Amino acid sequence: MAEVARGHYFVPEAAKWPIVGSIALTLIMGGFAAYLNGSALGSKFSIAGFILFVVMLFGWFGTVIRESESGTYQPWEDMSFRLGMSWFIFSEVMFFAAFFGALYYSRILSVPWLLGEGAGTETHMQLWGAYSEIWPTNGPGNLGSSDFHMGWWPLPFLNTIILLSSGVTVTWAHHAIKANHRAQIIIGLFLTVALGFLFVYLQGVEYIEAYHEGMTLSSGIYGSTFFMLTGFHGMHVTLGAIMLTVMLFRAIRGHFTPERHFAFEAAAWYWHFVDVVWLGLFIFVYVL
Template sequence: MSAMTPAGTTPYYYIPQPSQHPVMMAFGLLLVIYGAGQWVNGAGWAAWVLLAGLVVWLGVMYRWFSEAIHESESGLYSDRIDVSFRWSMSWFIFSEVMFFAAFFGALYWARVHALPMLGNLEHQLLWPDFKAIWPSAGGGVTASPAGTVEPFQTMGPWPLPTINTALLLTSGITLTIAHHALLAGNRGKTIAWMWITVLLGATFLVVQGYEYVHAYRDLNLKLSSGIFGSTFFMLTGFHGFHVFVGMLMLLFITLRLMKGHFTPKRHFGFEGAAWYWHFVDVVWLGLYFLVYWL
């Protein structure tokens, strides 16, 4: 226990005091999810609930990160803690892999199983005008026999998604350059390349925001545009949220670098953020191919 460790020495395994941060973080995320769900379903007041949840979430995250950084810089983290952080980050990224696997699985099931089944002979007796094609905007928009889905156009890979692909791939390269500079002890070069990486991530979000405006305004492609619209916005939207979170991680790491934190031998905070960012890059490549091209 850390309480039994003499002052000025690193404990074998640091155990912090009981904290309110986990429950407050869960409360903030509850507000975010509830507000977002109600806002999507037309409740105007839910936007304020979503905003309140984001404020709580960001506030708790700032305090929690600040305390962890203080503990690290105070010499309370030993090699055992470093191993724990590595395992924790690995399992966290694995849970994110399963999260996106569920949405990719929904896209696969709709295209390969549900759509052909709805177009078979048995269902033709119920919906004679139904066309079992993907996406449901084709075939004279007859993929919605009840008229519940408005006509829409799909989002192609050019130019916005391809631009975003180039931005994310480039950011992965700049992040790797920054990592090698940190390993070489060149802090100034590390900081410069980290700022470039953060800027590329922010640019990605701006381009995606413009893409959404274009989809709603010019293509009439909405979350309510059948299974295509729902899978498109759920996959790209959640990925955009992960880009936002990853960009915040990289921003905090860059600010810590400017304060003199991290050394060539001890910098898992940097490595953990880099792992997450590369995971976001890989997910986007799959999304870019399966959603925009196929």
């Protein structure tokens, strides 16, 4: 490991993990493209790429963890980590803002336009005279296959309680780290992880119900935005739960001190982010 002088930014030795990650992503995407074009080897390449990607994650994060636990990182590095995580979460905010914007456009703007507002009544009557305002909309001519609306009760409401409760437990674990209460750290993280995976399970149950009602990605603009927003959010909850699982194992091994625990803070920031996004989803997708 490269030597570091206190007060200077740590420069690690050359790492093999970036090129390993690039090869893994190339295999995943190239294999998937080949699979879509009928190649029998496409899926095998994608699976190999995914396995290599997981190996890269363990190797690269393991290196960073060892550097952190050895006291290599100083305030310079800590600040760069915080800035990097802040910008990453900001990019995620913009990602979800695009889908919320699509929902706003389709519901608040496009439906009135289809009714003739701002576009000329004559055009409306000639093209979509029989269209009537309803949400979820099937569009003119009932192009969508379902106008089913997923209500907020009971599963979405229950999932809201679960996710907000997980935000409380991860905050409890954070305060326990600052107070150096190892048992409370572990209990708080365990409860957070359990609640996170319970949320994902119940969302799967909800999807089964939606499909039984005929709502799919192709069943209209509501179905499209519903599955895109909730699906990507569920993926983020899954990733956040995996991150916190790693934090749980690290806490069991005695990692994190009141002064040095940014890895936990980064995962907690991410978890609070998915909490806030879910509140927006619950209000604008389920309730309104």
